[in-house]
Amino acid sequence: MREGDIHGGTVSGETIRVVNPATGGLVGEVSAGGKDAVAAAVETAEAAQAGWAKRDPRERGKILGAGAQAIRAHLDALSALLTAEQGKPLHEARNEIQGCANVLEYYHSVSGSIRGECMPLSSYGLAYVLKEPVGVCGAIIPWNMPVLIYAWKVCPALVAGNSVVVKPASSTPLTTIRIAEIMEAAGLPHGVLQVVTGYGDAAGAALAATPSLGHLSFTGDTKTGGGISQAAGRNSVPVTLELGGSDAMIVCRDADLHAAAAGAVAGRFYNCGQTCTAVKRVIVDASVKEQFTRILCEKAAGITVGDGSRPGVGMGPMNNAQARDGICGMMDTCLSAGEGTLLCGGGIPDGAHYEKGLFYAPTVVADLPDDSLLLNSEVFGPVLPVISSDSLDDAIRIANSTRYGLGASVWTNDIKTAMISSSQIDAGVVWVNQHLKLPPDVPFGGMKASGTGRENGSGAFEPYLRSKTVLVKS
Template identity: 50%
Template sequence: MQIGGKAVDACSGEFFDIINPATGELIDRVPKGTEDDAAIAVESASSAFNGWASTSPQQRARILYTASGIVRQRQDELAFLLTREQGKPLAESKNEIEGFAHVLEYYCGLASSFHGDFVPVHQNGYAFTVKKPLGVCTAIIPWNMPALIMAWKIGPALISGNTLVLKPASNTPLTNLTLASILSEAGLPPGVLNIVTGPGEVVGESLVKSPKVKKISFTGEARTGKRIAELAAGGMKRVTLELGGSDPMLVCDDADLEAAVAGALRGRFYNCGQACTAVKRLFVFESVAERFIKKLEAGVRNLRVGNGLHENVDMGPLNNRRQWEYIKELVADVEEKDEGRIITGGRVPEVSTCSKGYFFEPTLIVDVPRESRLLKEEVFGPVLPVGQVKDLDEAIEEANNTCYGLGASIWTKNLDKARPGCEQLNAGIVWLNQHLKVAPEVPFGGTRESGIGRENGPDALSEYLDLKTIMLKI
């Protein structure tokens, strides 16, 4: 753990293991934090707040920019560590580390942008507004993209003058801890960023309940997010909740099928399908379905599964046993209930030197009934159900048949299809002729049960700032 700028053990003296999901080997052991550790970290962040809030935004930016430079210099080392604990191929880990640095640099560029306004008011009066940091914030990080999502949370929080206590996922804390040490090396004052490792039901809940924590930013499953919202409501705390989705991909009859196939392969099987905005459901027009599915099947069969540290690997393992068992059970359920036809994949592959890894074949399933779990749940893994639709109206109806609303994509060359598709899809993010594209410059977040609030873009700063109005009479 890191509290007050120093590496510390848990008050209990206990540790827990970090396992490589590709090999089952022990990578490291980290402190198993307790409620006491969470309280100490919050106190550290609280003590550091006034000093950090009074630091000029330009000086904060210089520190974050220095950190981003160190991260770029150590990209290979950090990517290697990320792949070992998370499982994704090295190329994907390098992209994620690059993304971490880019997000920090983006928020450095906004250092002078969060200012108030001078406002004339009626009755010959004047007023002005000021924006102030909230105080101590908590960030709870998932295991699928721990480095990138860490940047999404600490970038706007730190540049706007808040202090943080961050709780990493218990499966992937090592990259977060290393990145925090780099920020300290870059000049971040002690206590501004604290990391407490340990179980969410202990550490996470303690942080959310703490009366000194003013804001919680959480990325993870909907059930946990709803629990956080309930706890936060008792203290009137601000929340940003990114709770996943069941993102649809719509392939129209005039789409570039080669591009759509490439988009589906990346959109579903990147990071072994473990992305909130991954393609979870695909709907293709009947008139081009046979050609499209044939091309997609060939692409899926060509994906190479293996240890992410090895060369020529397209897809690594699932990150943990729980997720692996869930995917196996879900596919078995399809077979037992005859709720679809598996045209490729569906099994645990044999991977050389990785007999204990959490691997699963990239899987394509067609003829899936509307009420199947595959179409109702957020399937976090390398399984893609493909359905056929008559036209755009039916495609949009099927796409919106979910409680989620994070992302969606439509593939067409016709603006008469693109416009209603983009407008009518219930999603916080809609892509046209692409999928899974995210950028720090634009807001990220969903509707319905996909969450509350937005990350990224200038809008994310407002999630970490209080707005005060001052009325003048002179």
């Protein structure tokens, strides 16, 4: 299959090869768009904006609802495509496609909530506040959850009456393009949703620097997010940034250790550990650490690693060579320095069938020093450090000791412990006796270096609407 910039810009001579990370085989090609492709997409979106903004929000929502039904009708094909380009197991790809449809349906359900205000003011007359679209919006999508995060960004912007220019990650553009086509076939007017493919330093940078954007949303690492924010800020374009995380999972002495270990395995090794809110540090009470770690390693060792398209595979490859090289480099640095105790995994699995893919074994490491790279960086891969704590206060201190504040979880059977911990942990999302699951109904975002602004929930409309006050003299 060969795809071009179907929804935005002109197809350039240079192309990007989209490669299956499990086999190294070619999945498809897209054009490597840059500044000109972005400018053309923005121009097309601007032309479509006025007509789309005039429609009632409920009508816009109905189109998203129709799009959700159409996405579900193509579930098998979309899941297979997502697995091929991203690498995740087929069951995880199906969950992500279903999640995308869920988000479209959610924003369909709340589309009627966009309303202004009207108030009589005795000293001024009649005042009313209009809620208007902000204009063309930009969305820069990462490669780890490309379809779900696409929906998080696109849906509230569209329902609010804006057109959107999307820049998917260069390694995972194909499913995003296909879903955009499906949404257009379901009734989205041509031009309202543009997809521009290209590399981040060309197409992404050009979109971030576009002065006419009404809003820009970015999900990715903290360093890149800082550059995106600066580029947008030079044109006073407001941004939503969902950046890196180092989510802590606190396991208290009264926790169900089997459930907590299963939660740690699911929360860390889902999507090969390539999730912003993955469990990235387990902080376990010293009194139960030995028992918990034994259960954890048994479960981690039982994960079947392989090509995500094959039955029974529990964890696929990493998405790209740069990501796996980063994990290999971190582990080599720590192990060569004698840091920590490697409990399981720690490298590329043995076997000829792993040689062509970007595989890395599920890994558990304990007894790391406080200044370890594995504890103070965002480890975006299947490596899980286990840390011992002396008390709940100590566990919370450790959880808050990084510059990140995206998510965290607390595992306990004591409601008081759960409530105290939730209030004291510096994170945008805190789970109790679960981790990672996130419905579209609630706001999501981080604190500190993990970003600014919130996505999801009815409040997600706010960045995509501007208020206009009208005062009528009585």
